[in-house]
Amino acid sequence: MINIGVIGYGYWGPNLVRNFGENPxxxxxxxxxxxxxxxxNLKSKMPAVKTPVDYMEVLRDDNINLVAIxxxxxxxxxxxxxxxxxxxxxxxxxxxxxxxxxxxxxxxLSKRQGLHIFVDHTYLFTxxxxxxxELYAAGEMGDVLFFDSVRVNLGLFQSDVNVIWDLAPHDFxxxxxxxxxxxxxxxxxxxxxxxxxxxxxxxxxxxFEGGLIAHFHVNWMSPVKIRRIIVGASKKxxxxxxxxxxxxxxxxxxxxxxxxxxxxxxxxxxxxxxQYRVGDVFIPKVEAKxxxxxxxxxxxxxxxxxxxxxxxxxxxxxxxxxLEATNLSLSKNGAFVPIG
Ligand SMILES: NC(=O)c1ccc[n+]([C@@H]2O[C@H](COP(=O)([O-])OP(=O)(O)OC[C@H]3O[C@@H](n4cnc5c(N)ncnc54)[C@H](O)[C@@H]3O)[C@@H](O)[C@H]2O)c1
Numbered sequence: 001m002i003n004i005g006v007i008g009y010g011y012w013g014p015n016l017v018r019n020f021g022e023n024p025x026x027x028x029x030x031x032x033x034x035x036x037x038x039x040x041n042l043k044s045k046m047p048a049v050k051t052p053v054d055y056m057e058v059l060r061d062d063n064i065n066l067v068a069i070x071x072x073x074x075x076x077x078x079x080x081x082x083x084x085x086x087x088x089x090x091x092x093x094x095x096x097x098x099x100x101x102x103x104x105x106x107x108x109l110s111k112r113q114g115l116h117i118f119v120d121h122t123y124l125f126t127x128x129x130x131x132x133x134e135l136y137a138a139g140e141m142g143d144v145l146f147f148d149s150v151r152v153n154l155g156l157f158q159s160d161v162n163v164i165w166d167l168a169p170h171d172f173x174x175x176x177x178x179x180x181x182x183x184x185x186x187x188x189x190x191x192x193x194x195x196x197x198x199x200x201x202x203x204x205x206x207x208f209e210g211g212l213i214a215h216f217h218v219n220w221m222s223p224v225k226i227r228r229i230i231v232g233a234s235k236k237x238x239x240x241x242x243x244x245x246x247x248x249x250x251x252x253x254x255x256x257x258x259x260x261x262x263x264x265x266x267x268x269x270x271x272x273x274x275q276y277r278v279g280d281v282f283i284p285k286v287e288a289k290x291x292x293x294x295x296x297x298x299x300x301x302x303x304x305x306x307x308x309x310x311x312x313x314x315x316x317x318x319x320x321x322x323l324e325a326t327n328l329s330l331s332k333n334g335a336f337v338p339i340g
Contacts, residue, residue, distance in 0.1 A: 001025060001026065001027050002025055002026050002027070002065050002066055002300060002303055003026075003027050003029045003063050003064050003065050003066075004020050004026055004027065004028050004029060004030075004064065004065070004066050004067070004068065005028075005029060005030035005031070005032060005055075005058035005059075005061070005064050005066075005067045005068070005088075006020065006028065006030065006031045006032070006067075006068045006070060007032045007033075007055045007058060007067060007068065007069050007070065007071055007079055008032075008033060008069060008070035008071035008072075008093075009031050009032075009033040009035075009038045009039065009042055009070070010033070010035075010038065010070070010071075011156075012070045012093060013031070013033070013068075013070040014042075015292055016068050016070055016091075016120075016292070017031055017042070017046075019290070019292040019293050019295075019296045020068070020296055021046070022293065022296075023293075023296050023297065023300060025300045025304075026296070026300065028046070028049055029049065029050060029061070029063065029064060030049065030050045030051070030052065030057070030058040030061070030064070031046075031049050031050075031051055032051065032052050032053065032054070032055045032057070032058050033051075033053065034053055036053060039051040039053070055079055055082070056082065059082055059083050059086045059088060060086065064088055065088065065089060065303070066088060066089040066090070066091060066299070066303065067079075067083040067088045067089070067090050067091070068090075068091040068093075068120075069083070069090060069091065069092050069093060070093050070120075071093075072160050073093075073095055073097070073098060073160060073161055073165065074098055074160055076092050076093065076095075076096060076097050076098075077097045077098060077102040077105075077106065080092050080097075080106050080117070081105070081106060081109065084106065084109045084110050084113050084115055084117075085109070085113070087113065087115070088115065089115050089116040089117075089118070089303065090110075090115070090116075090117055090118065091118040091119075091120055091299065092106075092117065092118070092119050092120065092316065093119075093120050094119060094120055094121050094122075094169040094170070094173070094316070094319065095161075095165055095169045095316070095319060095320060095323055096119050096313070096316030096317070096319065096320055097316075097320060099320065099324055100317065100320050100321055100324050100340060103313065103316055103317045103320045104317065106313060107313040107314065107317065110313060116302060116303065116309060116312070117309075117312055117313035117316070118299055118302070118309050118311060118312065119311050119312065119313065119315055119316030119319075120295070120311070121169065121170070121173035121177075121311045121315060121316075121319070122170075122291045122292055122295060123170045123173060123174050123291065124173060124174070124177050124295075124310055124311050124315075125291040125292070125294040125295040125298065125310070126242075126291040127248070127286035127287030127288060127289065127291075128240050128242065128248040128249050128286050129174055129177065129178075129240070130287065131249055131284055131286050131287075132178060132231065132238055132240060132249060133177060133178060135236075135238065135251065135284075136178060136233075140235065140236060140251075141231070141233040141234075141235055141236045141237075141238065142233045142234030142235030142236065143233060143234045144178070144179055144212060144231060144232070144233050145212065145232040145233055145234060146212065146213055146214065146215075146230075146231075146232040147175050147178070147179065147212075147213075147214035147215070147229070147230075147231055147232075148214070148215050148229065148230040148231075148232070149171040149174075149175075149214070149215070149216045149217070149228070149229045149230075150217045150226045150227075150228050150229075151167045151168070151170065151171060151216070151217070151218050151219075151226070151227055152217060152218065152219035152220075152221075152222035152224070152225070152226050153219075153220070153222055153224075153225035153226075154220070154221065154222060154223060154225075155220055156220070157194070157200065157220055158198070159197075161198065162190065162198035162199040162200070162202070162330075163190070163198070163199055163200050163201065163202050163218045163219060163220050164188060164190065164199065164202045164204060164216075164218055164323065164326050164330075165323055166218075166220075167218040167220075168202075168204060168216050168218050168322075168323070168326075169319050169323065171216050171218075171229065172216075172318075172319045172322045172323070173311070173315065173318075173319050174229065175206070175214050176315065176318045176319065177310075177315075178231065179208070179212070179214075181208050181209070181212070182208075182318075182339070183206045183207065183208050183214070183322065183339055184207055184208060184209055184338065184339060185206070185207040185325075185336040185337065185338055185339065186204065186205070186206050186207075186322060186325040186326055186329055186336065186337055186339055187204070187205045187329050187334050187335065187336045187337070188202055188203070188204045188205075188325075188326035188327075188329040188330050188334060189202065189203055189329075189330070189333065189334035190202035190203070190330055193221055194220075194221070199330065200219070200220045200221055201218075201219045201220070201221055202216075202217075202218050202219070202326075202330075203215070203216070203217055204216040204218070204326055205336075206322065207336065225243065226243070227241065227242035227243050228240065228241050228242070228243075234255065235255070236251050236252060236253055236254075236255075237251070237252040237254055237255070238250070238251050238252070239252070247283050248286050249283065249284055249286055250281055250282070250283055251281070251282040251283075251284060252279075252281050253277065253278075253279030253280050253281070253282070254276075254277060254278055254279065255276075255277045256274060256275070256276055256277070257274075257275045257277065258272050258273070258274060258275075259272070259273040259274075259275050260272055260273075295311075298310060321339050321340055322339065324340065325337050325338070325339045325340065
């Protein structure tokens, strides 16, 4: 059995506890939170679980193999560092840390300790993202031309991070999973429409070598909820609508091709014909299992077989590099900045 302690039982922690609890290879031994009222609520449902307010109590227990950290972002680094130092594998919520330096330190520490870091980029375990990855890997989509993401709704305002740090990690992780190239530059502009502390609306553009660009619109002020990603590619295009109940992914056999009718004058627009391809729309079947359940099974598999996680410290680091670069770009009014 894998013995687990969950630290942080606010909004997301209960989802982890439920999914860990449902896995037959896992025992949830501890759930820790600073807030005793939240712990009392859990205790009434799961009386056998130990509920300390000090996370060190979890880490000092030699029987614990894995610690899940679902506390606010600013606390991730210290709790993960303490856990790795005391010999625990860690699952860290997204975003992994407050900056790239902290993420690198945790990766180094985990390597020295021979322990796993899992970063909870939950979307990578959705049936939809798995299916899109499969289609690309099978060569059915061709080369990616652009990636366009909209993730907007009214709230939930966060008190410790801006809207990019709250929402874009999902889309950054999906992009990094599908496009296995390193991006080169980032531009981010944002606005603080409600209060002065953090941007609540932002537009982020990411450039890659060879002309591929990605764009992200994240917003806590939108009257409607949209969760949509379009991946344009040379053979087929995919639209992922996460709010659709039974048509999450649509694959369009659509595209545009330039046909030159005079090879000697290739640069002349007058000699170029545009050919549109408007073919069928295909709606593939997508696994309907809860993503966290799939992720928990994957974590068990990695721990049992010492396999490399789909979302490890390096996945978290790639997202952190993008996030850190958006901070710099925001401070330069949207200028493109290199990704470290
Ligand atoms: N993977 C996802 O889809 C997803 C979704 C939502 C949130 N999250 C992430 O989960 C993390 C937590 O977010 P949330 O919305 O649940 O926040 P939250 O504020 O609702 O809950 C955080 C909990 O941590 C507790 N806490 C804070 N410091 C602590 C400490 N030192 N020791 C013990 N408990 C402590 C707080 O009392 C609170 O109950 C964030 O990193 C967030 O980005 C991930």
